[in-house]
Amino acid sequence: MLVVDVRKDAAKRRIWEDAFANALAKHGVAAISSYTLFPDAPPDTNQLITTVQTNGFDGMIVIRRLPTETDMRYVPGFLAAMLSDISSA
DSSP states (O other), X not given: OEEEEOOSOHHHHHHHHHHHHHHHHHTXXXXXXXXXXXXXXXXOHHHHHHHHHHHTXXXXXXXXXXXXXXXXOOOOOOOOOOHHHHHTO
């Protein structure tokens, strides 16, 4: 299994790839971090295809950090009163 993180920050890329590779190893899956094959930058699609075919990898995991989103919603409330409460006032 080839583990690929597409972030440009080399240190974070190594951390994430190693974390995934180590987690897979705990489950008996042999995994290699892509930075060991491509130390300068994450590989492009064609490099990945060639590498997977040449080295006989069974598959790959691609890691991509998604942007953080914050979504706030306001739902106006309402006050319901019993008709008997209003008429007795």
